[in-house]
Amino acid sequence: DAGVIQSPRHEVTEMGQEVTLRCKPISGHDYLFWYRQTMMRGLELLIYFNNNVPIDDSGMPEDRFSAKMPNASFSTLKIQPSEPRDSAVYFCATHPGQGVNTEAFFGQGTRLTVV
Amino acid sequence: SQQGEEDPQALSIQEGENATMNCSYKTSINNLQWYRQNSGRGLVHLILIRSNEREKHSGRLRVTLDTSKKSSSLLITASRAADTASYFCATDEAAAGNKLTFGGGTRVLVKP
Numbered sequence: 001d002a003g004v005i006q007s008p009r010h011e012v013t014e015m016g017q018e019v020t021l022r023c024k025p026i027s028g029h030d031y032l033f034w035y036r037q038t039m040m041r042g043l044e045l046l047i048y049f050n051n052n053v054p055i056d057d058s059g060m061p062e063d064r065f066s067a068k069m070p071n072a073s074f075s076t077l078k079i080q081p082s083e084p085r086d087s088a089v090y091f092c093a094t095h096p097g098q099g100v101n102t103e104a105f106f107g108q109g110t111r112l113t114v115v
Numbered sequence: 116s117q118q119g120e121e122d123p124q125a126l127s128i129q130e131g132e133n134a135t136m137n138c139s140y141k142t143s144i145n146n147l148q149w150y151r152q153n154s155g156r157g158l159v160h161l162i163l164i165r166s167n168e169r170e171k172h173s174g175r176l177r178v179t180l181d182t183s184k185k186s187s188s189l190l191i192t193a194s195r196a197a198d199t200a201s202y203f204c205a206t207d208e209a210a211a212g213n214k215l216t217f218g219g220g221t222r223v224l225v226k227p
């Protein structure tokens with residue numbers, strides 16, 4: 001398996017534009033997490049899914065953020081409209097979730113810059 | 116909100132010395148995990164310790180867990196310049212179905 005694949009790796013967009021970040025999880029992993037990393041706030045959990053169903057979205061900062069997992073092979077995080085303060089590195093991570101003691105596997109992240 | 120808090124926030128040591136960092140958390144956990152992040156890269160899992168374990172070793176890494184104090188420590192022995200990275204603890208919350216939340220991290224600089 002190629003691991004967790006995120007795209008794009010880098011995204012520069014203008015304020016007000018819609019941004020869509022993509023994640024392809026490791027096959028067979030039941031859990032998918034979206035994190036945001038900034039210097040000021042560290043690594044924040046935004047939302048996570050179990051078997052494609054959102055379990056906890058309490059970390060989603062505001063209504064401008066939405067996430068979907070239409071099937072087990074794909075998830076998106078969308079920001080509409082984007083703002084400069086959304087600039088961060090966004091990570092997707094997955095883990096098997098078959099037992100309670102499993103590690104998570106991270107993608108390489110998407111570095112988002114909103115100007 | 117962050118479940119784990121780590122200290123120190125930054126650590127600078129000479130090659131060959133040991134590096135110790137600590138993590139405190141708030142809720143009951145299934146396990147606690149440590150990850151490493153090199154600059155500009157994703158996080159890589161280092162070691163996992165279950166809630167019923169007190170100490171675990173992996174190569175030059177030693178992790179302890181004290182559930183009564185809700186704290187953990189990561190020791191890197193005989194550090195190398197290549198150990199320079201940020202280290203994060205993460206907790207798998209017992210009541211939240213594999214919810215994995217991270218601390219603020221410790222930036223470690225190992226000087227050759």
